[in-house]
Amino acid sequence: xxMAFWILAVLLVASAMFVITAKKPVHSVVGLLAHFFFLAITxxxxxxxxxxxxxxxxxxxxxxxxxxxxxxxxxxxxAPFSVGPDRLPKIAAPATLIVAVLLAFVAYSISREPAVxxxxxxxxxxxxxxxxxxxxxxxxxxxxxxxxxxLPFEITAxxxxxxxIGVILLAGDHAPYVPTRRRARIxxxxxxxxxxxxxxx
Amino acid sequence: MHPDLLPVALTNYVxxxxxxxxxxxxxxxxxxxxxxxxxxxxxxxxxxxxxxxxFARAWLNNAGHIFAFLxxxxxxxxxxIGLAIVVVVFRSRANVDVDEIALMKG
Numbered sequence: 001x002x003m004a005f006w007i008l009a010v011l012l013v014a015s016a017m018f019v020i021t022a023k024k025p026v027h028s029v030v031g032l033l034a035h036f037f038f039l040a041i042t043x044x045x046x047x048x049x050x051x052x053x054x055x056x057x058x059x060x061x062x063x064x065x066x067x068x069x070x071x072x073x074x075x076x077x078x079a080p081f082s083v084g085p086d087r088l089p090k091i092a093a094p095a096t097l098i099v100a101v102l103l104a105f106v107a108y109s110i111s112r113e114p115a116v117x118x119x120x121x122x123x124x125x126x127x128x129x130x131x132x133x134x135x136x137x138x139x140x141x142x143x144x145x146x147x148x149x150x151l152p153f154e155i156t157a158x159x160x161x162x163x164x165i166g167v168i169l170l171a172g173d174h175a176p177y178v179p180t181r182r183r184a185r186i187x188x189x190x191x192x193x194x195x196x197x198x199x200x201x
Numbered sequence: 202m203h204p205d206l207l208p209v210a211l212t213n214y215v216x217x218x219x220x221x222x223x224x225x226x227x228x229x230x231x232x233x234x235x236x237x238x239x240x241x242x243x244x245x246x247x248x249x250x251x252x253x254x255x256f257a258r259a260w261l262n263n264a265g266h267i268f269a270f271l272x273x274x275x276x277x278x279x280x281x282i283g284l285a286i287v288v289v290v291f292r293s294r295a296n297v298d299v300d301e302i303a304l305m306k307g
Contacts, residue, residue, distance in 0.1 A: 001208040009217045016221050016244050020228030025236040032240050039247055045208075046258040051250075051269050058273055063243070063280045070284045071236060074291050095230055099223045106219040110212040126261060135261050149267045156274045163278035171285040 004045065011038045025071050029064055036060050047129050047136035207259050214255035222248035235290075239283045246276040 015038065018031035036059045043052035127134030134140070145153055221244055228241025250269045257265025 005209040016224040046254045048254045167285040
């Protein structure tokens with residue numbers, strides 16, 4: 001189990017590094033897909049079986065597909081999509097320093113106190129993943145979600161609805177707040193005419 | 202080993218999640234492509250989720266699972282709106298360099 005954890009840790013960090021270093025966004029999406037897959041395996045190891053499946057379905061299936069569609073939509077147009085150099089040369093040194101300091105802080109603080117836990121105080125006992133009635137099983141999660149945490153669950157629905165409305169308002173066909181270049185030109189011309197008219201009067 | 206105990210020490214999970222989180226921070230800070238910046242934000246969401254689940258398992262308290270579920274929902278909403286903004290900006294400027302988008306700089 002420890003061995004599996006370290007293999008997964010190496011794979012997770014490597015795929016995350018690939019996500020942020022890849023030249024093209026499509027390659028980043030592939031790296032992120034691998035990252036989410038390894039993360040789902042880690043969730044299984046933490047006996048969070050429902051969330052592991054949700055990770056694969058929602059993240060890999062929905063969110064990453066959204067990224068892929070946007071990349072396809074944008075790069076089928078005019079200019080090459082990845083414009084300009086990254087900011088890496090300018091601030092690589094300070095960024096590395098800050099990250100090193102923060103990581104050293106994390107390492108120090110987790111090495112200070114050996115974590116001693118008294119589990120099984122709040123919930124039900126752990127067991128092999130996939131068996132019914134153990135900690136993290138779908139029944140356990142669903143019971144917690146629909147009894148104690150029903151209000152957060154309802155708020156989730158509200159958040160998603162607001163997001164959908166926001167996306168339609170932003171990027172929809174008759175979006176009222178989108179200054180397309182043509183519309184911006186029209187607005188500019190109208191304003192110039194208004195200024196001229198004001199000057200004449 | 203008692204089945205209730207975490208097979209791998211919790212501090213290892215904390216360290217791993219921190220490393221992934223800082224990789225995400227580096228992606229947001231160093232890259233200019235807004236899509237890769239959004240993906241780096243996803244990395245950070247997931248590092249936080251990993252911590253929620255690790256702590257939930259350590260204490261055998263599934264409140265962490267509920268939090269991770271909420272985080273996934275909010276991340277989905279954030280990704281949808283962020284990508285819509287990218288599409289709108291690209292439509293109006295044919296350019297997705299985040300350093301050039303300075304209209305609200307004041």
